[in-house]
Amino acid sequence: MPKARRFDYTLPFKLGKLARSLQADIMMTTLFFADIIGALSTYMYKPKALISWEAITGRLRFHQKKMYQLTSGRFDMVVAVSNSIWPYIIKDRGQDPQKICTIYYGVDLRKFAPAPPHRNRAHFIFGTAARLVYQKGHRYLLEAIPEVVKEYPHARWELAGDGEKLEELRQLVAQLQIESYVTFLGRRDDVPDLLAHWDAFVLPSLWEGFPNVLLEAMARSRPVIATDVEGSGELVVPEETGLLVEKKNSQALAQAMKALLANPDHAETWGAAGRKRVEDHFSVGKQVMEFEELYLSFV
The missing domain is CATH 3.40.50.2000 (Glycogen Phosphorylase B;)
Incomplete structure (x- = not known):
């Protein structure tokens, strides 16, 4: 109308x-x-x-x-x-x-089918897919990276999405000197494939209603690290399907990512548990x- x-x-x-x-x-x-x-x-x-x-x-x-x-x-x-x-x-x-x-x-369980874990790969890739806007909290994720790579230089981050904060975030990456660790993928229409490519999914949002992209990541058998905002706590079971951290807290994000890197087997077990949780409650x-x-x- x-x-x-x-x-x-x-x-x-x-x-x-x-x-x-x-x-x-x-x-x-x-x-x-x-x-x-x-x-x-x-x-x-x-x-x-x-x-x-x-x-x-x-x-x-x-x-x-x-x-x-x-x-x-x-x-x-x-x-x-x-x-x-x-x-x-x-x-x-x-x-x-x-x-x-x-x-x-x-979530469509056929479109977002379980993807096998990546074993013996040179890099452990954290991914996120979200509009590059203030709400999504990308700044806090980027600010966490320097601490992580001090101990785990094989970690990498890929950011899918476009938005008004793109140039500001690029400048922050340069300022933090993490250009070799971070890739901006731009707007993508192949999120199911990206989720399968990544080892883990991170969502540093400042607020949400219910973050559907977490559902999609879990459906693809990926462990998730998310800020404890609206909806996330009803989806993510800490230390079973992923980890929840305080919003606007780069230190907490860094600790969560290091915890996953220190125990890479969790990527597989938490991912499988996340898939089961989606099948049972969020189809x-x-x-x-x-x-x-x-x-x-x-x-």
Whole structure:
């Protein structure tokens, strides 16, 4: 449904008219504009359920919070992608906790099939795949590298992704004199292949909703090192599928990477355990089934 401007005030009427013509039972929205348009449209036509899918944590502007709080009563359910974002949904969106549930992201287990470990390779490669923006915390990963290579000069890092921080991060690599250890791969569309190529995955994010890329890395049987932010603690089991560290803490990241390098067998055992955890709890089939059950509960 095209819009004429950033917030097209005719869209709630158009959406309500469309929903009425379809006699829609379920309306599902995600992100601020769609959520508010969907909520306002229910004054024209109220389906059996208006459901919002929430994946973002606490980055709303004042007027966005107010709009959510004014329309929170129109939502029959808000689906959170992790338990850890419930407080944000309750506080910033003003949502009744009785109308919140969690359905985790799911990963395609065939597309992200288990990959064999790399044995007897000259380099141990840590990889990360994320937009090069402040949120993803690449600076703290790079600042950890000098300490790691003092003891483990065979370690290497590959960063997949593009973004506004690219030049700043390149300058930091030069400043830290770690050019021979770090490779910027740019934007890539072959993440499943990259995950198989890497020995371990690192995600130094400052905040998340639920980091889907960790799921993908674990599905590919890779151990993960991640900051203990929203969602990560519900996915990573410390010293079983990987390690969790404090955010904005380069020293903690360095210690975690050195711990994995000191015990390379963990790359294989933690990777296998991560794959099993994804199969048991985070498959796309499980996600679809839980959404189906939610929809059926309203019709």
